[in-house]
Amino acid sequence: xxxxxxxxxxxxxxxxxxxxxxxxxxxxxxxxxxxxxxxxxxxxxxxxxxxxxxxxxxxxxxxxxxxxxxxxxxxxxxxxxxxxxxxxxxxxxxxxxxxxxxxxxxxxxxxxxxxxx
Amino acid sequence: xxxxxxxxxxxxxxxxxxxxxxxxxxxxxxxxxxxxxxxxxxxxxxxxxxxxxxxxxxxxxxxxxxxxxxxxxxxxxxxxxxxxxxxxxxxxxxxxxxxxxxxxxxxx
Numbered sequence: 397x398x399x400x401x402x403x404x405x406x407x408x409x410x411x412x413x414x415x416x417x418x419x420x421x422x423x424x425x426x427x428x429x430x431x432x433x434x435x436x437x438x439x440x441x442x443x444x445x446x447x448x449x450x451x452x453x454x455x456x457x458x459x460x461x462x463x464x465x466x467x468x469x470x471x472x473x474x475x476x477x478x479x480x481x482x483x484x485x486x487x488x489x490x491x492x493x494x495x496x497x498x499x500x501x502x503x504x505x506x507x508x509x510x511x512x513x
Numbered sequence: 514x515x516x517x518x519x520x521x522x523x524x525x526x527x528x529x530x531x532x533x534x535x536x537x538x539x540x541x542x543x544x545x546x547x548x549x550x551x552x553x554x555x556x557x558x559x560x561x562x563x564x565x566x567x568x569x570x571x572x573x574x575x576x577x578x579x580x581x582x583x584x585x586x587x588x589x590x591x592x593x594x595x596x597x598x599x600x601x602x603x604x605x606x607x608x609x610x611x612x613x614x615x616x617x618x619x620x621x
Contacts, residue, residue, distance in 0.1 A: 429608075429609075438601065439601070439609075441608055488555055500544060501558060501561065504558075505555050506554060506555040507554075509553075
């Protein structure tokens with residue numbers, strides 16, 4: 397499996413500010429994704445991070461609120477912009493297409509626990 | 514539509530078997546997954562099954578798939594306290610759709 401490092405692991409932020417979350421993988425992967433897990437809830441896909449082009453967002457998520465970068469095959473960032481308390485969640489990076497594993501297995505980082513006050 | 518459902522809570526005695534159930538709606542799912550999430554941690558991939566299989570066994574874990582009923586289950590044999598966690602099933606079409614999660618509590 398891949399080693400997926402997310403930074404920060406947790407943060408407490410003031411409303412109206414922005415936070416950028418980093419996801420670093422120890423090997424090249426085909427696909428990278430960002431998920432949100434609201435308190436006590438399941439995971440919801442925010443977007444697919446595409447290398448060298450704009451991310452593909454799911455219904456209900458927009459680029460202005462959640463800008464995403466993916467400059468190469470091992471790194472991506474998610475920014476949560478103009479935060480409100482409703483953005484308090486765990487944000488998780490996920491990867492697929494790791495080496496010989498193909499796209500079958502999806503692995504997750506440990507998540508970033510965000511609290512907006 | 515895409516909808517994956519699980520029962521919310523399961524409590525078992527240590528040493529017994531646990532069975533966590535999942536129903537999904539998208540018949541075009543190619544793989545179905547089981548993930549484990551311990552408190553404060555990310556998701557750990559436990560196992561997955563191809564849609565053309567009906568059973569997969571991996572040590573203490575047994576996955577059963579009933580495509581006709583779109584029903585997936587995860588059986589954990591000899592459940593231990595370390596198995597206490599939230600278990601998510603997920604279906605894959607072009608993306609992963611997660612179930613609501615089942616909180617498994619193991620008591621001595």
